[in-house]
Amino acid sequence: MDSHVIAVIDDDLAVLDSLKFLLESAGYTVSAYSSATAFLDDRLARPACLIVDQHMPMMTGLDLVAHLHQAATPIPTLLITGAPSPAIVARASQLNIEMLEKPAGENDVLKFIDAHI
Numbered sequence: 001m002d003s004h005v006i007a008v009i010d011d012d013l014a015v016l017d018s019l020k021f022l023l024e025s026a027g028y029t030v031s032a033y034s035s036a037t038a039f040l041d042d043r044l045a046r047p048a049c050l051i052v053d054q055h056m057p058m059m060t061g062l063d064l065v066a067h068l069h070q071a072a073t074p075i076p077t078l079l080i081t082g083a084p085s086p087a088i089v090a091r092a093s094q095l096n097i098e099m100l101e102k103p104a105g106e107n108d109v110l111k112f113i114d115a116h117i
Helices: 013-025 036-041 061-070 086-094 106-116
Strands: 002-009 029-033 047-053 077-081 098-101
Touching: 002 013, 002 036, 013 029, 013 106, 029 036, 036 061, 047 061, 047 106, 061 077, 061 086, 077 086, 077 106, 086 098, 098 106
Parallel strands: 002 029, 002 047, 047 077, 077 098
Antiparallel strands: none
């Protein structure tokens, strides 16, 4: 695990670029992925934490986190969603991950990162 790399996973390229810019401006190294499968395909990815969108094609953010838990490779995760339904909130709680509603505030994102690096 690279203690200085943050993986950001979002299929909305504007959000992906915005989060990447924010984190790099704060001095972090960022690996950006436009899908959960692209992240999983990157065999070298060993980030200190993840910032992941919930609603993506092929695999949701919660599905990705569940997959990482099943593979015994849990990573501290911040789930960002524009539609935090009770089911999403409950599943995020079960997986012990934090959640923010889109648009996520910059200070809230940086506070999560600072707490996990």
